[in-house]
Amino acid sequence: MRYMATYDLMETMRNTNEWLGATASALANYPAVAALPNPMVQWMAAWGDVTERSFARMVAKPDWGIYSVVGADGQDHVISVETVVERPFGDLVHFAVQGRPQKARRILLVAPMSGHYATLLRSTVASLLPDAEVYITDWHNARDIPVSKGKFDVEDYTLYLVDFMRALGPDINVIAVCQPAPLTLAATAYLAELDPDAQPQTLTLVGGPIDPDAAPTEVTDFGNRITMGHLEELAIQRVGFKYPGVGRMVYPGLLQLSSFMSMNADKHAKAFTNQISRVARGEAKDHDKHNKFYDEYLAVMDMPAEFYLSTVERVFKNREIALNEFTVGGHKVDIGKITNVAVKTVEGSKDDISAPGQCAAALPLCTGLPDEKKAGYIEIGAGHYGIFAGKSWRKRIRPLVLDFIDQNAGSHAEQAKRKRAKKAAPRLKAVGN
Incomplete structure (x- = not known):
């Protein structure tokens, strides 16, 4: 194909x-x-x-549709979506609340690159905006990225996250939702070892497949039932002549959508x-x-073929994150190097995509982290969507996550101070000259 x-x-x-x-x-x-x-x-x-x-x-990227937020002063404050870091395969964007003082609580939402746009987390963003400065990874549709921009696999994804965290500073609180949880954990460990002054303050992993074999589901066990050659033949195609990414190998959004809908065909037909x-x-x-x-x-987007295939092979088949054997650019990432980033996992008891146990597997991997900096939570009765965007998120999980962030607030104040001083030094030197 x-x-x-x-x-x-x-x-x-x-x-x-x-x-x-x-x-x-x-x-x-x-x-x-x-x-x-x-x-x-x-x-x-x-x-x-x-x-x-x-x-x-099916071919239109949805708008964020978040126009204002009520501030502590009782007034509506207009929201503008501003790009902080711009990259070929994805940007780091900030939901800037105009006329409101900067919130001390700063959150980076890591959105999945799994067929839908980052706007899938629209309600998650809206729920956090009244209480925090919110940033999100806005991944691009692969069909719109020229072949000249190169490849994008799980290692590139991890390095994008590393750069985004560096740009935001060590007082950022990261929340990774679903698919990116394993790579966000790896990016945090990478920073903990190579650039400790840039590692985040807290890391919350929501319904992610850290160890797909901890509690296999039909979705996560898919990688074990198919060979990589067979998967490549079935799923991968070249972008056609209509789009800027003509010739790029992708897992097409339309093909992904047909797979999504076939899983609950009767339900969708009735709807x-x-x-x-x-x-x-x-x-x-x-x-x-x-x-x-x-x-x-x-509204679906094409995924780069190398990202999709390397995710299946390295995260699901070889379980490189679960076995702490993941490498980035030839460097072996050791999750045990995380020593002062508070880590929390969130799972839903009825999650049929990343079942309970898959995400919690992150905590035993953090061997260098003291127990008081680890936390795990299972929301009884919640499915996959509910733990980050549904009623369970709004009523119980969101308050718990914000409490977790507040409990660890200021723990990276010294690193933030050093990092800001390091950034300011070249500017002061230039002024002196």
Whole structure:
């Protein structure tokens, strides 16, 4: 399947379905047709509206949609999304709250690069903004990255995180959600050994596969059931001529989406059938529950092939993080070198993607960390989504994470002071000259 023609065929199918939906909607809403006393006309218009919207969302990056936050003064403060570090495969962005004094509590959210955009964590960001300065990793769609920008695998991902943490300073509190948890742990250990003044103050790992074999699920055990050659043939294609990344090897977002939806095909089919019925009856709204969920769920991005394949091989098959055998640029990362970064794990008892035990496996790996700097929590009754964006996150997990951050606040004040002094030295020298 590693051909441009296959990639372009999928895009043609998507585009055709979007066109069919638009055509059905336009025909059914034409005055002469709409006047016909036949319920099938309303149904055709409804089917067209839902179909067009759904297939159009598959190639559009969602907006953050976070416009303001209420400050301690009771006023709404406008939010601007500002780029702090710009890189070919992903940026570090800051949700700057205009007119509000800088919050002492600073948080870096590490978003997954697993098919959806970082906007999947929109509600997580919104829940943290009133109480913290929030930064997030905003990964780019691989189809938009020219081949000339090079490769991007798990080691490159780890080094991106290292650079982002360095840019933010040692008083940053890192929260890694799901897929990036193992690589964020490795990036922290890398800094702890090679640049201790840049390591974060706290590290919270939420539902991540640190050790996929600790409690295998259908998702995490997938890597053990397929050979790398077979996986490459099934999943990898070249970006077609329509996009700037033409020729780049990727795991296409449309192919990922078909896999996501096939896991719960009956549930999705029922959801779309019900939505068409609501539109036909005039009960649906532009931002109703269905559209709010599927506008985000259907918006998918291509992953660099080398990142996807190296994740499966090194994190899931070879368990390099779990066995503390991960290397970056030829340097063996030792998780035991983490000695003064407080580490907390969060899991959901009903998580069917990263089951309880997979994320908590990070704590025994931190052999150099005293027990008082380790914490683990399992949210009873919560599934995967709930532990970072649902009711469980809002009501119980978020307050616990913020308390954990506050308990360790100031522990890296000395490192932050040294780092700022080191940054200021060249500027002072230049002024003196």
